Amino acid sequence: MSLNKDQYDNIMADYARIRDRHRRELEKRRTQAYARIPALQKLEEQTPALAVDQLRRRLRSSAGSSGPGNGAGSIPGAPADRKDQKTSFRETAAQITARRIRLLTENGFPADYLEMKWDCPDCRDTGYIGREKCHCLKQREISVLYNQSRLETLAAGADFSLLSEKYYTGEDLDRFRNALRVCRIFVEQFDTVHRNLYLYGTVGTGKTMLSVCTAKALIEKGRSVLYFSAASLFDRLADCTFSSGSRDGLRGFLDDLYTCDLLIIDDLGTEFTNAFVASQLFTCISERELNRHSTIISTNLSLRELQARYSDRVFSRITSTYEICKITGKDIRLQRRRRGRYG
Ligand SMILES: [Zn+2]
Numbered sequence: 001m002s003l004n005k006d007q008y009d010n011i012m013a014d015y016a017r018i019r020d021r022h023r024r025e026l027e028k029r030r031t032q033a034y035a036r037i038p039a040l041q042k043l044e045e046q047t048p049a050l051a052v053d054q055l056r057r058r059l060r061s062s063a064g065s066s067g068p069g070n071g072a073g074s075i076p077g078a079p080a081d082r083k084d085q086k087t088s089f090r091e092t093a094a095q096i097t098a099r100r101i102r103l104l105t106e107n108g109f110p111a112d113y114l115e116m117k118w119d120c121p122d123c124r125d126t127g128y129i130g131r132e133k134c135h136c137l138k139q140r141e142i143s144v145l146y147n148q149s150r151l152e153t154l155a156a157g158a159d160f161s162l163l164s165e166k167y168y169t170g171e172d173l174d175r176f177r178n179a180l181r182v183c184r185i186f187v188e189q190f191d192t193v194h195r196n197l198y199l200y201g202t203v204g205t206g207k208t209m210l211s212v213c214t215a216k217a218l219i220e221k222g223r224s225v226l227y228f229s230a231a232s233l234f235d236r237l238a239d240c241t242f243s244s245g246s247r248d249g250l251r252g253f254l255d256d257l258y259t260c261d262l263l264i265i266d267d268l269g270t271e272f273t274n275a276f277v278a279s280q281l282f283t284c285i286s287e288r289e290l291n292r293h294s295t296i297i298s299t300n301l302s303l304r305e306l307q308a309r310y311s312d313r314v315f316s317r318i319t320s321t322y323e324i325c326k327i328t329g330k331d332i333r334l335q336r337r338r339r340g341r342y343g
Contacts, residue, residue, distance in 0.1 A: 002252060007144050011127065011137070018125045022117050029113055033104065040103045047096055122222065135222035142226055142260065146236075151227035151264075155216040158209060160184055167206070172329035176206065179325040183210050186323075187217040190261075190294070196285075198322040199298040204331030207298040211264050214296060223261035230299075231271040237280050258287040261294070268299040269309065278310045282317065289321055297322070 003011070034041040101111045118125045123134035133141075142148060160180065168176045179199060186195055197214075199207040215225045228236075240250035257263065263284075271277060288295050299306070303324070307315035 003141055003144060011140050011144065014140075015125050015127050018119050022119075022125070026114070026116055033107075033109055033113060037103050037107050040100065043096065043099060043103070135224060138224045139219055142224060142256065145256070146226060146228070148227055150229070151212065151215060151225070154208070154212040155219070158213045158216050160213045160217070163206065163209060163213065167332045167335050168329045172205075172327075175201070175325070175327050176329065179207075179210055179327050182323060182325055183214045186294075186296075187214055187221070190218060190221070190223065194292045194294060196289075196294055196318075196322040197296045198318055198324045199296065199327060200301060200303070200324070201327035202329065202331075203300055204333050205327045205329045206332055207327055208266055210327075211266065211296045211298050215262065215264055218262055225262045225264065226256065226260040227264040227266065229266045229270070230268045233265060234271050234277045234280060238276065241276075254287075257284060259291060259293060263288060263293070263295045265295065265297045268297050269301040269305070273309055278314065281310055282314050285314070285317055285321075289317070295322075 034044075100114070104113050105111055120134060120136040123129050123136060127134055127137035127140075143152065160183070163180060165173060165176065182197065186197060189195070197211075199210060201207060212227075215227060219225050236253065240253050268281075285295060297318070301309065303315065303319065306318065
């Protein structure tokens, strides 16, 4: 699927707002630093003059080297001169940078205090790297096209380091630790080892949060992640497949579904399952496997229930190509309610 003009313009306007915000913040930092370090302001003001001076000297010298007095005989020497000038220009720039950093750090500021910051350093908040769309723009497109608000809400407070062991004991704790370890490795080795995960177990044991933490870590690494609850995924597939006139929409959707870096299907088994759903699930996981794109499925269904509900071939594909993690325990939401919100 692709964005309409308004959606695209909104995203680009948002990038412009982000760049403006960073420019204003840099100005604020600069004012603050100059107020405390007058020598820094003096140095910054001299920097353009030094650069112009260097450039002037360079131009003068290259004009001289091709002048009549030098003749053709001077040409072989010219590149070496230019090289020397470049080197001296670089040395001057490096000295200025070193002095700026020294002034900042001596006065208690971080070394990069006057560096421009970006939300996405890869594209410098423009959405593009050269002519190619940056990963951050691709993720924004996904977010607009497929309403990823649930993932975004959950991801806001998600981090592997914040997942607590206090809700688990005994065998449940061992299983949770194992699942957490598997998810962390999944992220660490995402670019080198192709994996899929099947997180299953009783209700409210943290499967969704594990997959959301995984998604967040990968989005931060610049990978595209598409998240669906099983019900919304199959509803959308049915809408695109059976509504007239949405063939292009279906093609675009399937393209995104099959090729995003990570697909998360949350709560498999809570949708109304029928032959259409079973066949779409098989095609989806097969296509993704064919393209070597990773998928995480979280579900309350045991493997036996999976087989009974979706067919032998779905069962066979998942047990042969997915890492299976069982997570058990008491419902975390219930435990939280009993202990109070921050218990
Ligand atoms: Zn970017």
